[in-house]
Amino acid sequence: MTTTVSTSQAPQGGPGLLQKRTLVTQIPGPRSVELHARKTAAVARGVGVSLPIYVQAAGGGVVLDIDGNTLIDLGSGIAVTGVGNAAPAVVSAIVDQVAQFTHTCFTITGYEGYVEVAELLNELTPGDHEKRSALFNSGAEAVENAIKIARHYTGRQAVVAFDHAYHGRTNLTMALTAKSMPYKSGFGPFAPEVYRAPLSYPYRDGDLSGPEAARRAITQIEKQIGASNLAAVIIEPIQGEGGFIVPAPGFLPALADWSRANGVVFIADEVQTGFARTGALFASEHEGLVGDLLVTAKGIAGGLPLSAVTGRAEIMDAAHVGGLGGTYGGNPIACAAAIATIHSYLDDGLVERAQHIEAVLCHDLDALKHEDARIGEVRGRGAMIAIELVHPETREPDAALTSRVAAAAHAEGVIVLTCGTFGNVIRFLPPLTISDELLHDGIAVLRKVLAHS
Numbered sequence: 001m002t003t004t005v006s007t008s009q010a011p012q013g014g015p016g017l018l019q020k021r022t023l024v025t026q027i028p029g030p031r032s033v034e035l036h037a038r039k040t041a042a043v044a045r046g047v048g049v050s051l052p053i054y055v056q057a058a059g060g061g062v063v064l065d066i067d068g069n070t071l072i073d074l075g076s077g078i079a080v081t082g083v084g085n086a087a088p089a090v091v092s093a094i095v096d097q098v099a100q101f102t103h104t105c106f107t108i109t110g111y112e113g114y115v116e117v118a119e120l121l122n123e124l125t126p127g128d129h130e131k132r133s134a135l136f137n138s139g140a141e142a143v144e145n146a147i148k149i150a151r152h153y154t155g156r157q158a159v160v161a162f163d164h165a166y167h168g169r170t171n172l173t174m175a176l177t178a179k180s181m182p183y184k185s186g187f188g189p190f191a192p193e194v195y196r197a198p199l200s201y202p203y204r205d206g207d208l209s210g211p212e213a214a215r216r217a218i219t220q221i222e223k224q225i226g227a228s229n230l231a232a233v234i235i236e237p238i239q240g241e242g243g244f245i246v247p248a249p250g251f252l253p254a255l256a257d258w259s260r261a262n263g264v265v266f267i268a269d270e271v272q273t274g275f276a277r278t279g280a281l282f283a284s285e286h287e288g289l290v291g292d293l294l295v296t297a298k299g300i301a302g303g304l305p306l307s308a309v310t311g312r313a314e315i316m317d318a319a320h321v322g323g324l325g326g327t328y329g330g331n332p333i334a335c336a337a338a339i340a341t342i343h344s345y346l347d348d349g350l351v352e353r354a355q356h357i358e359a360v361l362c363h364d365l366d367a368l369k370h371e372d373a374r375i376g377e378v379r380g381r382g383a384m385i386a387i388e389l390v391h392p393e394t395r396e397p398d399a400a401l402t403s404r405v406a407a408a409a410h411a412e413g414v415i416v417l418t419c420g421t422f423g424n425v426i427r428f429l430p431p432l433t434i435s436d437e438l439l440h441d442g443i444a445v446l447r448k449v450l451a452h453s
């Protein structure tokens, strides 16, 4: 038997929701359990769900489920709702646009929103050179297009990605992604001419400095591929799904310098790190990195599907007319949402807010690390912070503990996500609109469940 969840009396989402963790049933509650059974019967198994509650409304720093439970959101739908869910300015921009028109296909007949998003990206991304942008739907689609553009511009084919990289789930981006399970296993063959180089991973590569780690990667690239065959180097300034790995200082600039000297297009994949998330508008800024191309998506449009490639005009303009595009890329509703979202990052102090969240989270997590040696490292920047859980004596990754802690936190009403090549990282990606009280409560829950796990 199935029931339809009534939304007639539904509470509105947005920051007006009660900002307090409140559980009125077990997690998941009965209505979620019922809906999850429908999901299992109707939705392909491969589309997994980490926390099977079903959402009624969300905003500020909380998610309200259909059983009436209010959970603390330390995930933002994977770093998407930086401005908060159902942020009022974004909602009203969307509503206004919906009433005007919903679609024309920008490559048939244009509209101002698309152009305005491109102008904003060109202005706000690092570097004061002349830029162009192109808009797409998902992070993976934008990454694919960045590679297409780099290949067309250079006339070369090879692409280098790094250990622990995550760039998406389409065929080319699966090839770029490092981790087999669950992203790639059984889904090959993968796109050719993709090579992998070693990353800088300070917690796990001893005393290797950033420049030394870059030298190691560059030597491998030169010997195994040859710079003259290489179209692009693509890297996340902080690895996201790979475990929130912040490379040692100097690693990224050395790679970028080598790329420039060798005519290789340097692509910064800022899909997860972009838009105030790391306490700067873009994570590249922390090391003065100016990539040739910069890929954005997740945080760009308050939850609407939109992505972009922004970069040097001569590279972006290399592809012929008609060579780039797609039916929905830069959809007018998504563009209206993006304009409101980007202005919110700039005007509502959200970059500073991300810096503040870093201070709050790191304060609480560092204290926890002193109490519990299984926390090997607290790392990250801004509102992109993680703990790596290990067996203390050996530093071996402890994925089992990580799953137990995440599940126990979920049961207590805290949405946390895991990540990492070894599955042993818990990451914190709260909306930038979350209150300090919710952050402290979330970490207090973590302390409690860790002690019992």
Ligand SMILES: *Cc1c(COP(=O)(O)O)cnc(C)c1O
Binding pocket: 137, 138, 139, 140, 141, 143, 166, 167, 168, 169, 236, 240, 241, 269, 270, 271, 272, 273, 297, 298
């Ligand atoms: C999520 C992510 C992608 C893929 O974005 P989708 O919108 O899921 O296709 C690419 N790169 C990075 C760094 C990501 O975090």
